[in-house]
Amino acid sequence: MTSDSAPREEPYDVILLVEKALTAADAAQVRSLHVELDDDPTIEVVYHVLLPMADAAAAVEASLGVIGGADLIAPPITPSPGEIENLREEYRDQADRDIATTRTVLASTGAHIGSGTIVTEPPVDALIHKVKEVDGREAIILTRPHLVAEFFHVDWTSRARRKLGVPVLHLLEHEES
Numbered sequence: 001m002t003s004d005s006a007p008r009e010e011p012y013d014v015i016l017l018v019e020k021a022l023t024a025a026d027a028a029q030v031r032s033l034h035v036e037l038d039d040d041p042t043i044e045v046v047y048h049v050l051l052p053m054a055d056a057a058a059a060v061e062a063s064l065g066v067i068g069g070a071d072l073i074a075p076p077i078t079p080s081p082g083e084i085e086n087l088r089e090e091y092r093d094q095a096d097r098d099i100a101t102t103r104t105v106l107a108s109t110g111a112h113i114g115s116g117t118i119v120t121e122p123p124v125d126a127l128i129h130k131v132k133e134v135d136g137r138e139a140i141i142l143t144r145p146h147l148v149a150e151f152f153h154v155d156w157t158s159r160a161r162r163k164l165g166v167p168v169l170h171l172l173e174h175e176e177s
Contacts, residue, residue: 011046012037013114013134017127017156018051018142021098026142027105029171033140038110048114048130049102052123053095092118124159131164138167 016022016030034045079087095118103116114134119126127139141157157170 010135011044011112011114013136014045014047015127015130015134015136015139016047016049016102016142017123017139017160018049018098018102019144020051021101022105022142024105024108026171027102027109027111030106030140030142031109031111033169044112046112046114046134047106048134048136049099049106049116050119050123050126050130051095051099051102051117052126053118053120054091124156124163127156127160128163131166136166138169139164140169140171142171 012034014030014034018026022030030047037043037045099116099118103113107113115130117126117130121129127141130136131139139160141160143156157168160168
């Protein structure tokens with residue numbers, strides 16, 4: 001059996017863990033990391049995106065902590081389960097929009113998109129699971145700066161580096177102008 005073109009290898013799977021929708025600048029930065037691989041016809045770089053969804057109950061609890069200080073005379077109003085569910089739906093809708101935007105901006109750079117997943121489990125655990133699931137070759141974590149967490153090495157990147165056997169790169173998200 002002969003062929004004029006080289007056979008394709010297994011995909012070079014890259015798992016992206018992002019805090020929010022990628023901007024066009026973020027997508028271009030990610031793609032620039034794999035330009036040399038794109039030049040090899042035997043390699044297909046495939047991006048899998050993980051986007052953690054905000055927890056509605058935790059958000060309500062945190063906001064009550066802010067407004068429910070010692071100076072508060074009356075007890076705080078506790079939201080109903082229905083209100084928390086409405087907030088959870090809003091967060092889910094936002095996460096759906098963010099994952100769709102991320103997939104679109106990556107595709108616009110010529111990227112091959114694998115999965116796009118909204119995660120509700122701890123983000124680093126989801127990253128580890130996805131790397132194992134697709135036999136990922138590298139992980140890229142895009143976040144805004146988290147100086148305190150990074151200083152104490154409890155940020156996503158530091159935790160992932162301790163648990164994964166693949167390269168883990170931390171990029172800072174670009175701000176939209």
